[in-house]
Amino acid sequence: MTLLRWFGRKTFSHGVHPQAHKEDTADKPIRRLPFAPRMVVPLAQHLGKPSRPIVKVGEEVGRGQLIAEADGFMSVPQHAPATGVVEAITLMPSAQGPRVPAIVIRVYEASNQEVLWRTPRDMDALTPEQIVQAVQDTGLVGLGGAAFPSHVKLKVPAGAVIDTLIVNGCECEPYLTTDHRVMVEQGPDLIRGTQYAMRVVGAKRAIIGVEDNKPDAIAAIRQHLPADGSISVEAVETKYPQGAEKMLITSLLGREVPSGGLPAQIGVVVNNVGTLTALGRLLPRGEGLIERVITVAGPGVKKPGNYLVPIGTPLRFLLNYVGFSGSEQEVILGGPMMGNAVSSLDVPVTKGSSGVLVLSSSEIQAETRRIHPCIKCGKCVAACPMHLNPTQLGLLAAKREYEVMAERFHLKDCIECGCCSFVCPSSIPLVQYFRIAKSILRERAA
Amino acid sequence: MNKPQQPHIELRTSPHIKAAPTVEQIMRNVVYALLPIAAFAVWQFGISALALILVVTASCLATEYVFSRSAGRGNTLSDWSAAITGLLLALTLPPGFPLWMGAVAGFIAIALGKTLFGGLGYNVFNPALVGRAFVQAAFPVAITTWTPAGLPGRFVEFIPATLALPFMTPPVVSEWSKQQVDSFSGATPLAQWKFEGVITNTSDLFTGMVAGSAGETSALLILLCGIYLAARRMMDWRIPTAVLLGAFVTALVFYLLNDQHYPTPLFVLFSGGLMLGALFMASDMVASPVTPWGVWIYGLFIGVLTVIIRYFGGLSEGVMYAILLGNALSPLIEHITQPRIYGARKSGVKS
Ligand code: SF4
Numbered sequence: 001m002t003l004l005r006w007f008g009r010k011t012f013s014h015g016v017h018p019q020a021h022k023e024d025t026a027d028k029p030i031r032r033l034p035f036a037p038r039m040v041v042p043l044a045q046h047l048g049k050p051s052r053p054i055v056k057v058g059e060e061v062g063r064g065q066l067i068a069e070a071d072g073f074m075s076v077p078q079h080a081p082a083t084g085v086v087e088a089i090t091l092m093p094s095a096q097g098p099r100v101p102a103i104v105i106r107v108y109e110a111s112n113q114e115v116l117w118r119t120p121r122d123m124d125a126l127t128p129e130q131i132v133q134a135v136q137d138t139g140l141v142g143l144g145g146a147a148f149p150s151h152v153k154l155k156v157p158a159g160a161v162i163d164t165l166i167v168n169g170c171e172c173e174p175y176l177t178t179d180h181r182v183m184v185e186q187g188p189d190l191i192r193g194t195q196y197a198m199r200v201v202g203a204k205r206a207i208i209g210v211e212d213n214k215p216d217a218i219a220a221i222r223q224h225l226p227a228d229g230s231i232s233v234e235a236v237e238t239k240y241p242q243g244a245e246k247m248l249i250t251s252l253l254g255r256e257v258p259s260g261g262l263p264a265q266i267g268v269v270v271n272n273v274g275t276l277t278a279l280g281r282l283l284p285r286g287e288g289l290i291e292r293v294i295t296v297a298g299p300g301v302k303k304p305g306n307y308l309v310p311i312g313t314p315l316r317f318l319l320n321y322v323g324f325s326g327s328e329q330e331v332i333l334g335g336p337m338m339g340n341a342v343s344s345l346d347v348p349v350t351k352g353s354s355g356v357l358v359l360s361s362s363e364i365q366a367e368t369r370r371i372h373p374c375i376k377c378g379k380c381v382a383a384c385p386m387h388l389n390p391t392q393l394g395l396l397a398a399k400r401e402y403e404v405m406a407e408r409f410h411l412k413d414c415i416e417c418g419c420c421s422f423v424c425p426s427s428i429p430l431v432q433y434f435r436i437a438k439s440i441l442r443e444r445a446a
Numbered sequence: 447m448n449k450p451q452q453p454h455i456e457l458r459t460s461p462h463i464k465a466a467p468t469v470e471q472i473m474r475n476v477v478y479a480l481l482p483i484a485a486f487a488v489w490q491f492g493i494s495a496l497a498l499i500l501v502v503t504a505s506c507l508a509t510e511y512v513f514s515r516s517a518g519r520g521n522t523l524s525d526w527s528a529a530i531t532g533l534l535l536a537l538t539l540p541p542g543f544p545l546w547m548g549a550v551a552g553f554i555a556i557a558l559g560k561t562l563f564g565g566l567g568y569n570v571f572n573p574a575l576v577g578r579a580f581v582q583a584a585f586p587v588a589i590t591t592w593t594p595a596g597l598p599g600r601f602v603e604f605i606p607a608t609l610a611l612p613f614m615t616p617p618v619v620s621e622w623s624k625q626q627v628d629s630f631s632g633a634t635p636l637a638q639w640k641f642e643g644v645i646t647n648t649s650d651l652f653t654g655m656v657a658g659s660a661g662e663t664s665a666l667l668i669l670l671c672g673i674y675l676a677a678r679r680m681m682d683w684r685i686p687t688a689v690l691l692g693a694f695v696t697a698l699v700f701y702l703l704n705d706q707h708y709p710t711p712l713f714v715l716f717s718g719g720l721m722l723g724a725l726f727m728a729s730d731m732v733a734s735p736v737t738p739w740g741v742w743i744y745g746l747f748i749g750v751l752t753v754i755i756r757y758f759g760g761l762s763e764g765v766m767y768a769i770l771l772g773n774a775l776s777p778l779i780e781h782i783t784q785p786r787i788y789g790a791r792k793s794g795v796k797s
């Protein structure tokens with residue numbers, strides 16, 4: 001454990017300290033974005049199986065209406081983000097690159113966009129299993145970026161006993177402040193969602209972990225904590241990737257998730273604050289997830305801020321609304337450490353999009369960075385929060401010895417946080433090598 | 447409808463931001479840190495030292511240029527690493543070292559020590575030490591011919607051996623040195639201790655007004671320049687710390703056993719090339735381990751070995767061989783010190 005732990009500051013060892021860049025948006029209250037004339041709802045915006053459309057081209061849909069149903073347990077349904085008419089069900093660009101099937105809705109400009117589709121629930125009457133089903137019906141996924149179906153996460157594997165629910169409010173990615181604003185503005189929803197989740201997993205206590213650079217969020221949540229002391233807020237060190245599930249568990253509880261295992265094995269379930277806030281608001285009303293808070297920031301944006309955006313809004317509409325500036329730019333969906341650079345502005349905001357960043361060439365240091373051979377400086381080893389040896393992994397990847405990487409150097413434990421690439425003075429795209437190596441190994445295994 | 451704006455979009459993979467420093471920045475700062483040491487050497491030993499530093503560095507740069515071009519690696523001078531090798535190498539040579547031999551040393555350092563392995567990042571040994579080891583074997587007399595520091599005529603007159611013609615025996619310098627300083631013994635403080643039993647005052651060692659290689663004489667200045675680098679995170683402070691610690695503890699043990707025969711630990715730390723070696727050569731990133739434990743083991747090993755060679759070997763100085771041996775062992779050290787990964791099951795931990 002690191003020295004800091006001995007001195008009582010909650011943290012994990014290794015990791016990096018990128019510049020936060022949160023000052024532009026951290027104080028901006030969440031504002032609603034107008035409706036785009038056209039919405040693109042991908043059928044696979046979550047991990048798992050794509051949903052199955054249940055509407056036809058030309059059909060009218062109301063805001064909040066179910067338009068695609070879950071295909072099995074590892075899947076979630078989709079709801080219409082706006083009232084309009086289904087224009088097409090076709091392949092559309094995605095943040096990950098390849099075109100994916102999506103439902104395209106032409107939005108009725110004259111509509112007042114009221115949510116008419118809801119089935120309010122009496123939450124107190126539901127069993128844990130019924131709540132899991134309700135969460136799936138909401139279409140909720142991890143809003144922190146992972147987009148893992150929330151009901152799957154809340155379904156405790158047989159035999160596991162959960163003692164603690166950890167609520168992840170770290171938001172360790174630079175620029176992003178969506179979770180920050182949600183914590184400041186939507187405390188009651190967050191607490192309600194946390195209590196539902198505790199009931200589902202059977203946890204006696206919940207800890208909301210927040211990086212110590214957000215004292216206002218910590219103070220805001222404290223005001224809403226229930227009197228029985230079952231939920232607490234803890235400050236953790238501001239360090240990337242504090243918001244990685246495994247790191248946060250270690251910071252708060254001192255436990256390590258076994259290699260290849262799940263947090264449930266050590267009695268923990270982790271959920272993001274944004275996810276639980278949405279849970280707290282949507283479950284009792286019986287509404288589907290049709291909008292989310294997203295940070296729009298970066299030097300290339302004229303009106304940076306936090307916006308409540310209908311899911312399916314194309315980036316082009318969003319960015320035109322907040323205003324572009326500058327010329328040579330990179331548009332990133334998500335945070336700068338783990339997000340995807342998008343190839344087309346027709347890519348829509350999806351359930352997992354926590355931010356849209358427009359970076360200029362000085363942020364990405366395009367020109368000044370030249371790839372050199374590894375100089376074995378060891379910075380990546382000292383940065384890797386999983387305590388892997390990225391130096392060796394990188395050298396092996398260059399030689400395409402993927403099996404050795406997996407068998408001797410624990411490739412599968414890499415969480416793709418990017419700390420190694422971030423610090424590498426030789427600018428070696430280490431984490432990219434590791435992603436490629438993993439996918440090649442997956443293909444070979446299949 | 448107004449036409450949507452379509453800016454120029456870059457496509458890159460995450461992470462989209464990078465931390466400083468880059469390789470160029472690190473290497474450039476090492477050069478900056480070496481410059482005061484080089485300047486001090488020139489002030490001590492005059493134009494001979496200046497000429498030597500320039501010739502050796504130029505030889506390294508030229509060799510790097512030619513070899514990296516012909517190996518298809520493009521122009522690698524911009525990464526500054528060849529300049530570091532040149533400066534370091536020059537600083538380990540006696541100030542009156544014949545210039546042509548210096549040029550040979552520079553060529554060998556880069557050609558044998560670096561490009562043969564595949565250039566920056568692939569060298570197994572510190573290139574400067576490879577060059578130095580070569581000339582030690584090839585020119586055993588010249589490499590141990592020391593001249594006094596701070597001579598009055600040092601800025602107008604070359605040390606006679608400096609301008610020796612290639613493949614000619616350089617003039618004997620000891621007579622010349624005696625003319626300059628009556629009492630000059632022609633030996634470094636380490637050799638004086640080892641072969642004559644004379645111990646130089648530690649404060650003289652600290653400030654550097656003693657005989658020795660061009661740049662290994664002022665321990666204080668070297669220490670300061672090293673601290674600058676470590677503070678800017680351009681150098682791994684753990685390695686020099688471990689080397690000096692290893693040397694200090696070993697020397698302390700011997701001193702406590704027999705304080706008549708063995709010098710004080712401070713003398714051991716501040717004499718010879720230990721300081722320069724610990725801060726600027728052992729810490730060469732490429733040839734040292736990357737694992738947290740490995741770094742300490744490697745450093746301690748070099749420190750202990752340096753003292754042992756000094757006390758029991760045939761030479762008065764052991765830093766160079768200790769570091770070269772440390773370099774050679776570093777893959778092994780790294781292999782046995784693989785970090786314990788997060789979440790590793792106790793039974794399943796493999797090295
Ligand atoms: S940070 Fe880059 S240069 Fe340094 S050891 Fe790791 S891979 Fe090599």
Ligand code: SF4
Nearest residue numbers: 384414415417418420
């Ligand atoms: S991307 Fe993988 S190897 Fe690199 S620092 Fe993160 S966990 Fe370690």
